[in-house]
Amino acid sequence: MRVTIKEVAKLANVSPSTVSRVLTDHPKISQATKERVWKAMKELDYHPNVTARKLATNATKTIGLVLPNDVKLLAENPFFIQVLTGITSYAQAKGYYIMLTNAATEEGEIEALNHLFRSNLIDGVIMTVVRENDQCAKFLNENNHPYVVIGKPNDTDNTLWVDNDNFQAMYEMVNYIIRLGNQKIAFIGGSSALTVTKNRRSGYEMALTNRGIHFDDSLVKSVKFSEAGGYEAAKVLLKDNEIDAIVTTDDLIAVGALKAVKEAKKDIIVTGFNNTPIGNYQNPPLPTVEINAVQLGHYSARLLIEKLTKVESTMNSYIVDTKLIKKA
Amino acid sequence: MRVTIKEVAKLANVSPSTVSRVLTDHPKISQATKERVWKAMKELDYHPNVTARKLATNATKTIGLVLPNDVKLLAENPFFIQVLTGITSYAQAKGYYIMLTNAATEEGEIEALNHLFRSNLIDGVIMTVVRENDQCAKFLNENNHPYVVIGKPNDTDNTLWVDNDNFQAMYEMVNYIIRLGNQKIAFIGGSSALTVTKNRRSGYEMALTNRGIHFDDSLVKSVKFSEAGGYEAAKVLLKDNEIDAIVTTDDLIAVGALKAVKEAKKDIIVTGFNNTPIGNYQNPPLPTVEINAVQLGHYSARLLIEKLTKVESTMNSYIVDTKLIKKA
């Protein structure tokens, strides 16, 4: 049988509650007994039964995490595993556990979340994808379940969130491209409904405008988030226009665009976003933006844990710095 | 307050123990009461408190998962997230939960595992990396903790494991390259101490031998698992020999080798392994091997859960099929 609080109590010559108190670091407990108890714990190699604690405290100290069920998406975007790493290491350092789920659909996701919360398995959840008109967020709000989202939500005031400053990151990128001597710069983005696309597109437009470059709507394309999307859009752009550069909202899209550029035998600079391995191993390497996904995970966990521990946090969001990667 | 078994009992006009019995699907309980209880549960939207159940049954129905703490490794190798997906979806379907940890070092890993087991947080663990002389495996064995490893272990008889047939996969690849008309085929692998490298190297050697091609030890290189490793090794190979093809044990190594080949302006076929996005987006695309990492995760979870539920499984290992990807 496993060693319990009782054995420790017996060995240390105190009551179980005293042992519990030193476990929870109760303020008024004499140093002397503390040490006696610690000694006993060490001697017996005692590990508290977390399950029992959970039941008694009605707090699981566990954070839920929902992964999209799209293996291809997960495999091509280090984003997820990076976020996951950031969350896990921060949470662990704070004594929190991570419980993983995946779900194929939005309804499945809600079902999974409902189960996890209602079954007392998690205290809060971090959402790695933010959809528009997000039913999960709605569900979580309605049921008062603590959560934080990665990505700018609709209701920025009443939800906890972390994100990059996508506007500024793209603004910088476009400025960089302009300084390189380019004027006619096209934009290929993912779904125009996504907040992230909107923000990056605004940065693009603002950078042009502030440099006195005419913003031409016909140079803006919205595509499916894929290599093929970038390829097709770039082909159209190249056919119809005499452009100097193409900025995109993701390395994967950029890879497709670059392929079209090469096929057209043009010497046009293409930029990516998110600093993925795929982009990194292109030739020439794509200028891109490091979004520090590990940090996103880190701060999302931090925000959630602060909320759960009722730490008076002045913040309900966190902006993680990006870094322009210029490459050769 | 949450709805508990008591309320359900009251509404259904039975005792709490009866409710528990229908929950656990006890054999001798009348259909009539079963249905009354179900109805009550539905009416109250009852969700059993899993924590309480864990405490009572002393089974957590939770599987631990340790990720290496190397973000770069995780980001460049979809392997991990794929394995993770496979595990999660299978486990979930079987009513098991997944708890995630990461650890920076092998000692940290052991510590984490010890904590998770001793604190009654997990019933078993799946190890995603297999080291030689693995201290984690030793620890798990000594403490009788259920686990399965992904990758062929040293002691194949007494541990649960899943893996690809790396020998055969490489054998096929080399055969394919030979049939393409190549004779002088070099081999670049990762650390020669790793079982996976050894197996793939054997497949390479056997394929040559069986085709009557002289096996030349000087054409075999062991490198650090990276693009740079592949690049350097290929440069040496190209300088010293007149070779037709280079097979490698990973897409990342292959990408580096391909770079060297291009620089040398040779027309030499380079093959990868593991079918990663990085390799996929090369030009020309690398012939590679799909290792079906999701399946590896799937079967590892299956093996572990069968062990945990004491299902008399005839198997203590599982070989997941690979697929040769020839590309254009």
Place this chain on the structure above:
DNA sequence: GTGAAAGCGCTAACAG
């Protein structure tokens, strides 16, 4: 086939 009661290992009032 079902109920009563004890107990899983811990925490948290309430006393003193």
Place this chain on the structure above:
DNA sequence: CTGTTAGCGCTTTCAC
């Protein structure tokens, strides 16, 4: 500062 006591919500003997 520390011990006593009563649960947390479930499962599981042991009766009947």
